[in-house]
Amino acid sequence: MISIYKRPYLCTIVKKEETAPGIFDMTIISEEITRQAKPGQFLNIRCADTLSTLLRRPISICDIDKEKKEVRFVFQVKGEGTRLLANRSLGELLDVLGPLGTSFTVDNSFSRPALIGGGIGVFPLLFLANAYRSSMDVFLGFRTKEMVVLEQDFKRICPDTVIATDDGSYGVSGYVTRLLEENIKQGKNDIVYACGPEPMLKKVQSMCSAYGIPCQLSLEQRMGCGIGACLVCACKIRTPKAWEYKHVCKDGPVFWGNEVLFDE
Template sequence: MKMNKSQPQFLERAIYFREELSGDYFILWIWDEALGKKCQPGQFFQIRAHYSIADAEETRSLPKLFKPISIYDNAEGRIGFFIKKVGAGTNALYKLKAGDLLELIGPLGNGFPLVTGRKILLVSGGIGYPPLWYLQKKLIKHNLLYWVHGGSGQSDVFPCDEVWTEDGSFGKKGMVTEGISKLIAEKKIDLVYSCGPVPMLKECAIITTELNIEHYCSIEAYMACGIGVCYGCAIPVGQENDWNYLRVCKEGPVFNAGEVLWNKF
């Protein structure tokens, strides 16, 4: 199974639509058919709010670094970025409206391997939801899928087959990983894709390793450059006696979960 890569570009694109979701979540949509043809599920863009000279005073107080944001959807160039407002960078994005400009670098990283004829479990937590939305659209015609998603509370969950919330405000109460072993057995799962917080990915990887289930995860990491220069997002990958640091932004963000040395994080 080959993971796709493409050359990143620096771009400025106008937001053509802004979609409001629950809580602090929102989606910014751009339209670029040529760019859409280069994107694969699992890839991401480095994005930043663009401000005009008229907004120079406010611009000086904005974060200078780009934010890594996964591709949520891509329909013939209608590209969506599903974002949660959590800090200064995402707060600047939150203020944008239709017609405002986004600065983008991408598409970046590798994509999820695409398969046919498999029984697949999708596992996401919190803001790990977006890349799996794009992925399931690519997989659903040729595979059997079941998607389980978890969040802190009701505002952190979105359409899927099974929901878990830590506070029990919606769906099943508990951590999303609590039901994975049972689901794998009941649905005869032979492949898992996951994205979410590192503790969730680690627990999911422990389960799939014990059950000898193929598992690919998209890892969330802080990125300064997003293009493989700074090595700020490097993680340990390999075998216990033969491993190396690989960059989430360049060699990832998608990795074989069985090859990640979770105990060295």
């Protein structure tokens, strides 16, 4: 009998690789998640069965393979939770809640989307690129050469993917937002999708607003439950008169750019 209720899934870890210093590329098996997942959504993962590190860690879905029932996610070791997750072994079961949150709007009536990601923000864009598979522009920014990941994965879908590094050690030198601006100045794109650090999102938002192009931003905030109950992951969203706190886990993580109000 199929239950009408959602539940956390126990998923076998089938792949794990450290693809850059502190960046782990992991794949789990879950028919349920591959069936439901949309680009931009995330998983809330119990890193280890321990009381010392209680909270799940929200990690965006990097890609899915429906045939193989594989769910891929990439994460950076930032603290105790992600360190525990990186230490998990192949064959072990991972307690995963999801897919959670809103997704990027995939609409084939857009003639040429631009995808822009910075640092760990590039991961969910691979799933999005796979969903489009049409002509698009992809701009990926990293701090330095050794942190560049997923380059080949993106180039398989979009051969013209542009890589930029802040220090110029690989690809184009400087911030990716400059590359996006050149593009939209020429009217090449009619929708922009962005995920990355807040300064990058702010820049994308103001640029798209200036050129009158819709954009979707994937936001990040410290989370608790991941399902909209604890209300900790607040973000400012515009209302007709002012703004209100919505929540990244349930109302987001993906918002339309013109909804989001960043603090000065």
